[in-house]
Amino acid sequence: MKIVIVEDEAAIRNGMGNILKKLNPAYELVGKASNGIEGLEMIRKEKPDLVILDIRMPDMDGLEMLKVLRQENNGCRAVVLTAYSDFDYAKTAIELGIENYLLKPVKLKELEETLKLAEKRINEEKEQKKKYSLESALTLALAEMPETDTYMKEQLMEKYGFDADGNLGIFFVWLGERFQDYAEEIYSSLKEAGRNSGIFSSCALKREKRDLVMAVLYRMPGQEEAAAYIETKLASVISGQTGGRAVMGLHFCHGLKGLSEAAAGLFGVLDYSLTGGGRELIYYDKILEMGKEPFKYPLELETRVKQAVAGKNSTEISRCVDKFIAYCKAGDFHPAAVKEACFRYFSVVFHAAREYGRIYQTDLPVARRMQEMMEAVTWQQIRDVFSDCMSQIEGENEEQDESLLVRKARVLIGDYYNQGITLEEIADKLGVSGEYLSTRLKKETGMTFTETMKKVRIERIKELLVSTSLKLNQIADQAGYSDPKYMSRIFREETGMLPSEYRKTHL
Structure with missing residues (x-):
């Protein structure tokens, strides 16, 4: 409750401020004035909930000040604190809508009860105003x-x-x-x-x-x-x-x-x-006139971007994406058709990058990117999805010196990590021996097959913990673990915390 004190006696004015703090630390004293004119300006400026005022003061008395406030439709609550018990004063004060008329020296208990009742009424009034705002x-x-x-x-x-x-x-x-x-x-x-x-x-x-x-x-x-x-x-x-x-x-x-x-x-x-x-x-009443042009998918840009990915040509990939977006923006197409075409083009870039070992599925979850694209409202949002994909491709090209064999092995691990695929099965798919693949993995990535598989699973668990409300047994199943307790133990060994702790920390 915000309060202003208007009192010409400095001792009472300052003493009242101290009393308010003791009665309720939540009371906020926003101003003190020594006469009605000062009080009027302060009340207009601070807009208090309650005014504690004296009656007889120089320049303008308290009741005259209150009359002006009521004429201005200022409905702040008021408590009169005076040494005069004159009936006419009391009658005028009541007509001006005061909370109480207290005689000096005021009894602390009486003041406390008056302020509590005023605060209750003020809060009820605020709730009523809020309800009907x-x-x-x-x-x-x-x-x-x-x-x-x-x-x-x-x-x-x-x-x-x-x-x-x-x-x-x-x-x-x-x-x-x-x-x-x-x-x-x-x-x-x-x-x-x-x-x-x-x-x-x-x-x-x-x-x-x-x-x-x-x-x-x-x-x-x-x-x-x-x-x-x-x-x-x-x-x-x-x-x-x-x-x-x-x-x-x-x-x-x-x-x-x-x-x-x-x-x-x-x-x-x-x-x-x-x-x-x-x-x-977007003027809703006119949208029926929009988006009627049939969308013809630009297959030539699809072919070009595949070739650019195969040739590790990041500049050409960006150029192809820019031309594709420019084509989509130029026509008066239905937005659903545009989004579907954009996702198709993104998928082409993504799958070509995976095919040539430029990117890995765990680095760029397709389902999430599809959702982002389908919910897009601006071209910047769609560009961000493509940029994320291209930065992953460029990052792999710049930061790693891996053979195509190892790249393809990592793609297969990303595809089958939750199905219990073995080193030998991956090696067989790639036409090499398990021993040779194991050696190349360790040499080029610094990790064994088992460590690589564990890393992929741990990252998947982290993603599911943060982005879903799945139970631990469901997460374990999706991450390729048959036993949730075993999964939790491995997860704690790798991250220093249990899955449940990780979820609480990152939500």
């Missing part, structure tokens, strides 16, 4: 909570001019991994969007789990006018603030009951930014 109503509607009751609708109209059954707009600003960098700035812009437009009112909300900031538009004369302002002015401002890194979306709906469905629908089409040259603003 526009932000709260919109949050509940987005979460598909029970339909807004009649009283809440009346409160929203009275306080904000918000018609819960009227036409609404949703404006998304998706920031992805740059959410923390831009969220506050964008949030401030969207809070002021309605006032700046002169066309509609707006309420801004942050959705960190979705990496976006949004504004709900209301009191609109017509959605065409609002859409024109968003497209021509607000979207340009947001683009400038984020350096063109934001993906924006706009959708309209009818009433709070349609808000959740409209928001979900809009979020689901943000990936239209991947098509038609790259759109910064």
